[in-house]
Amino acid sequence: MTAPRPLATGAGLLERLMATVRPEFRTGEEFYPPPDSPVFFQGICRIPACTRAVSFSVKGLCTHHYGRWRRAGMPDLEAWILCEDPTTRWRDNPPGCSVARCGRASRGSRPLCARHTEAWQRAGSPDLDQWIATARCDPTRRDDRECLVDGCPWRTDSPSMTLCGRHYIRWRNNGHPNLTSTQMRDWFKVLELRRNPYIRLHDLSQQIRLEIQFGLQRRHDLGTRHTPPSIVSRAVSWIRPAELTSLLDWDEADWLTFHQARPRGLPQHVPRLHPGHPLRAGRLTDR
Ligand SMILES: [Zn+2]
Ligand SMILES: [Zn+2]
Ligand SMILES: [Zn+2]
Incomplete structure (x- = not known):
């Protein structure tokens, strides 16, 4: 050269x-x-519950959702968006546990935190709505704590944990680095920025x-x-x-x-x- x-x-x-x-x-x-x-x-992903910014979009979808649509076999796009939206909403912004005064994030496909999922299973997995209506969380006996991530409304699953169930899964799925509390807060801020x-x-x-x-x-x-x-x-x-x-x-x-x-x-x-x-x-x- x-x-x-x-x-x-x-x-x-x-x-x-x-x-x-x-x-x-x-x-x-x-x-x-x-x-x-x-x-x-050029805008935001077409999935209403997705907040990712889109730069080079195919079909108006972010890279994540375009990949999901392709892996789903590239079905009719409008129908697929209608189905994908609630899945995205549940994954990105899961509701809290349905047990009164629990204050933890739900895990998996049921509207229960990890602790109450275990309690429901120990009870023999009865009708979920009826069990939730009678289950109680005693705030005077709780031994969990607030999630350390800034702005997170959920409590942890146990006193030994610093992250709520939702942030624990994100930490685990992204390399589970060994960090101090301060480093962990900054790490989650960067993780959020990297969504775009x-x-x-x-x-x-x-x-x-x-x-x-x-x-x-x-x-x-x-x-x-x-x-x-x-x-x-x-x-x-x-x-x-x-x-x-x-x-x-x-x-x-x-x-x-x-x-x-x-x-x-x-x-x-x-x-x-x-x-x-x-x-x-x-x-x-x-x-
Ligand atoms: Zn998206
Ligand atoms: Zn719960
Ligand atoms: Zn959290």
Whole structure:
């Protein structure tokens, strides 16, 4: 391939980037675009109970629900949405246990927490509605505690647990990391942000990351070009192995040469920097 040809980047580009890229775009190794941004997203998933933002949608569904629809054999979409909505509502926002004053999240397909599911089974699994009507939870004898996740209304299943049943399952299904209480609260906040498409900016030099963040900020401020996070992430995955100091080190021909051997070609959005691009022209105050 052609040897990289350093281009004039102007003195103090890093410093100017640091002064220009706003804090909401300097978010470290991951960038979570605002879900209501028409630049990064096209709307919300068509499943009414699903709150995921959609960037590159097929059938108006988020990636999760599009996968579920395909695995269901791609049935009639409108009918499938009607069936899928209550399933999503139950999974993402399960109702509380139906036993009076229990205060725990329901588990599984019954409107009971884990403890009351066990109690109902010990009673011989009688008619569920009748059993719920007579079951009582004595608040003076309870030994559970509030779930540590901010804003969660549910109590834990036992005094030794720090998470309610709902958050325990999410923790278990997402790698069950060993964390302190403070770390766990932050971990759940990130988990929530990752429900929407986001951009990973790890293993990049500070300047390259800032240049990409500047590009994202520009797209956001201009508000005219759809910029799906998946496309940017794909471009970043090709910028990473180039190991440049700056995107300006190469022009478009260099990028084409570098990526020629790659099977899927050059991405359409990044890192094309036309001669008038404010980063190339050094017009970093151009917002
Ligand atoms: Zn969805
Ligand atoms: Zn219960
Ligand atoms: Zn909880």
